[in-house]
Amino acid sequence: MVNDLIDEHDLDFVAIMETRRGGDKACDVMKKIKLKGQYKVDTVGYRGGIWLFWRDDRFTVDVLLADLQFIHAKVKTVGGSVSFFTAVYCSPDLVLREEALGKLVDIGKEVNGPWIVGGDFNAYVFCDEKVGGAGWNRRSMESFAGCINECGWIDLGFNGSKFTWERQGLKERIDRCFSNSDWRMGNSEASVFHLFSRKSDHRPIVLRSGTSRKVDRKKRPFRFLASWLLDDRFKDFIKESWQSGEGWNFAAKSFTDEVIKWNKEVFGNIFKEKQRLRGRIEGIEKALAQHDRDHLRKLQGRLWKERGLRIRPLRKMNSAMLMKLGWRLIDDKDSLWARVIRAKYHCGNDLIPIVKNKMDGSCVWKSICGVWNEMEQGLRWNIGDGSKVNFWRDRWIPNCPPLMDLECSNPEQRNFEDLVTSFARDGQWDMIKLRCWFSEEVVRKIAAVPAPRSDLGADKVVWGLNPNGKFSVSSAFRMEANQDSGGEPTFWKKVWKWPGPQKFKSFLWLLSKERIFTNLRRFERRMTDDLLCPLCRAHSESALHAVRDCVEVKSVWMMIVKPSCWADFFNCNMKEWISMNLSKNLGKSEYGDWKLTFVVCAWRLWWRRNKFIFQNQREDKGHVFWEVLFRSREISEIWCKTSDEKMKKGLSKAEIRVGWEPPDMDWVKLNVDRAVEKEGKNAACGGLLRDSSGTWLKGFTFNIGECGVLEAELWGLLKGLEMAWDYGCKKVHIEMDSVMALNVASGTCSSPSLMASFADRIREFLKLEWEVRFTHAFREGNKAADLLAKEGLSRSLGACVLALPPRFLSTALLDD
Known part of the structure; x- marks a missing residue:
């Protein structure tokens, strides 16, 4: 929206008041604004905040004084003329506002030259500048008028609607522009325009000096x-x-x-x-x-x-x-168009071209350069022989930025020309070398990627946002949309997919938006002068304070949250707090489903607060605790029962016999499976070989590292084939419960794909001199492999070959 205003009105300076964002969040938003000259005054909580932007190629700005309620700066043009500009956001509180006006009077005594003052003064001068609400605030009007007279300001008037602020029938003119006589004499044609409001109670106001730089679009x-x-x-x-x-x-x-x-x-x-x-x-x-x-x-x-x-x-x-178009330079590099573009702009002969903007480039080339950084975020290398993949600069680890952007030991000793082959030996990753550079978390991500091997094909570039590895406009559009929203769609899916009644979902949505009517929110809307929490009377009542941080509610949370999780639970912002509790189990195991208990507890604590305010009843914390447990279990039972009834109505079931079937005579059967913990932070696979009589031949467990479900299934198949070949099997019947993994292994999935690295290695095994056939098995008939995979989760990184069946597997083997 701000960038649209800059384009529409060719703005040189932009001042944004009452931003309500500070710190890193403010910096992230400010980076998106086109004007690169920037300065900000941070908020105090959710109050205040001033951002100032200007064209750094036309002006030099020296901030002389920065206050919570204004920024006073000296502005010098390229031509050498000097003037002063003050961006103002006065507090709604009369005492603080009078303090700011007094400081502006002091500044006015020292200003010697043209001076512009503009912003949100939260005050009006004349009675006709307010419609609706209570009566006029005479003291505010007198103090504001006194400041104008002492500073010698001239009101620059306005064009458009008279009122600049409006809410629920109340209208006021509280945003305006002033100048002193020196500036007005040099800019006699200057005028102020009140624009229509955009996502705010305030109208944007634009000051035009009388000269404009219109572009002849024809x-x-x-x-x-x-x-x-x-x-x-x-x-x-x-x-x-x-x-x-x-x-x-x-x-x-x-x-x-x-x-x-x-x-x-x-x-x-x-x-x-x-x-x-x-x-x-x-x-x-x-x-x-x-x-x-x-x-x-x-x-x-x-x-x-x-x-x-x-x-x-x-x-x-x-x-x-x-x-x-950028993808065509990679995927269709031998076409006439791609060869012409690559030659004209010296993109090189590598699979991924060198893309640099040039002053004399065509509109198409400049447009491709403008989106290339975003384009690179979607690219990913599938490792084959490793001869083209740069270890540090390229993206070759799923869901991970280039390794040069991650923390490592001795960063000054990195050689950015290293290929991935420098960190592998004999088709395996050099784990000692990797651990010398990176933390265990990064090593686990690398270990989950198949290492380069010289006998495999060339490395391939795929589009990492599509399962088939091919570019699509829809996936690129989703990437752009998710970058602007900061990943919010995933968060809101968690909120609306919460398994419980609608009234709790609605409360969770309001809580996520911090729209529950706390005293802080009422104060911001000028509905009360009391900021304090009604229960503890010690802190201002924000949404997070009301449902988590108040001492009256914190003790309830401590009864149901694991003590080991208290540090994480009580030290994050609202969205992080809700997202964490909807994703992880932080509650004590005896209290049931944590996602359900968490939301019910937050709702019940808010209800307890309202009961105290409106009925003057302070409920006992123990009573609240037991009611939360009772209500969450009641909802869980009813909700599960309802879901089961819907399933029974929608599906017709037929009973079939499921179990492990022995292979044909002279064949051996290989069963493999995977186990992946939530969010893929720990993945493992396991498998076992048995002959036609069901006798154990060999088994394995393999802790993969950090990867997804399909990758873990393919790792299990790959390790199982490797074990069967080493054992000397010539006829192998493979069973697994993943249809998708079977499709990848058999070549049903199109290539290139994100699984091409696994598919190539599996097909290399299938070309050997032996007979291999695949069948799909139900999970109930694959229990032994499932237990071996789960065992791998508790082991250290790497594979463990089992010559004898472990004790925990004896029951499953007997059942089979």
Whole structure:
């Protein structure tokens, strides 16, 4: 939204008030703003915050004084002229506001030159600048007017709606721009515009000095819009409009003219559509300023939704389409187009081209350069012989950035030209060498990737966001959308998939958004002067304090949370806290399903707080504790019963005999399985060989490291084949309970794929001089392999070959 304002109005300076974000979160948001000159004043809790942006190629800004309520700076243009600018956000609290106004008066006495002051003063000067609510605040009006007179400010007026702030029928003009006489005399044509509000109670205000740098859009070069390709009518249009019988220049010129006309008349000009929607919204804003009508409010909301759905995703879609062109430089590098581009821009002969922006580059090349960093995040190497994969710079570990971005021992000794083959020996990773460089967590991720082998094929580049390893626009679009949302879609899925009644889900959603009506939220809405928690009267009552940190509720949590988890439980922000409790089991085992107990407890503690406020009853903590346990078990029983009934209604079942079947005479049977702990932090596999009489021949367990379910299944199959060959088997019947792994092994899955490294190694074994056949087994008939895989989770990294059956397996072997 801020970037849209910068583009629409060609802004040199932007000041954002009441940001309510500080620290690293503020820095992450500020990086997305186009203006690279930046300065910020952090928030105090959720209050205040000022961000200042400017064009660093046109201005030099020296911040002279930064206060919680204003930033005062000296501005020097490229031409050498000097002026002063003060961005103001005055506190809603009258005492603090008067303190800030007094400081501004002191600054005014020292300013010698042109001076602009603007921002949110949280005060009005005249009675007609407020409509609705209680009466006028005379003291506030007098102190503000006194500051204006002492500083010698001139109100620069406004164009547009009179009121700059509005909430629930209350309207005020509290945002404005002033200047001193020196600045006004040099900028007599300057004017202030009140724009329509965007996602805020405040209207943005724009100060124009009288000169503007308008771009003549008619002189812009023709640009092919990637969004045209999404329209089914575009292919037919190309066939009809392209004059293949004429020369290239004539055909291209005539097509350009026709497609511009088609864009306006058929497809629709997105820029004009954006202007049309903005014009309608501004018209509604003006009408609402005169007469508040419900139907206008509904129309305003509908237009904002339409504007967001029809315009904003097009940027992400355009980036995804440009990534498709970038992918062609890799996947289709021998085509004429790719060879021309690679030669023209000196991209090199490597599989992944060198992409650098150039001043004289074409629009297409500059666009590809603009999305290449995002493009690289989706690329991944499948290791074959390891001759092309750089150990430090390339992405070859699933769900992991390049190793050069991770912490390691002796970073100054890294050789960034090392290939992955430098860290492997005889087809195995050199674990001693890896542990000298990295922590055990990183080593486990590396160990889960098959090591390079010289007898395998060349390394391959795949698209890591698609299971089949091939690029798709939809996966690139999802990547762009997830980057903007910071991974939030996954979090909200956890919230709405919580297994319980709707009222608890709704409460969980409100809690995640921190929208429960605590005293802090009521204070921010100017509904109360009391910030303190009603139970402890020691701290301001935020949402997190109300349901977790207050001493009156903390003791309840300590009754049901494992003592070993207290440090993590009580030391994170709201979303991290909820996400952690919906993903991990932090509760004591005797208290049932933790996801259910956690949400019920949070809801019950909030209900207890409200009961104290509205009925003046302080419930005993022990009573709350037992009611939480009782209610969560009751919900669990009812919910499970309901789910079982739905399953019985929706499915017709037939009983079949499931068990381990011995192989044919002269054959041996290999059963393999995997075990993966939550989130793939620890994975293992196991397997065993038995003859036609069911006699144990050999077995293994293998702690893989950190990987997904399918990778663990394929590791089990690979290790099982290796064990069977080493044992001297010539006829092997393999059983496993993963259909997907069987498809990869048999070549049903298309290649290249994310599993190509495993598939190549498995097929190498299948080419040997022996007979191998595969069948799918139900999990109930694969118990012995399952137990061996689970045993591997508790072992150290690496494989363990078992010549004799372990004791824990005796019951499963007898059952078979």
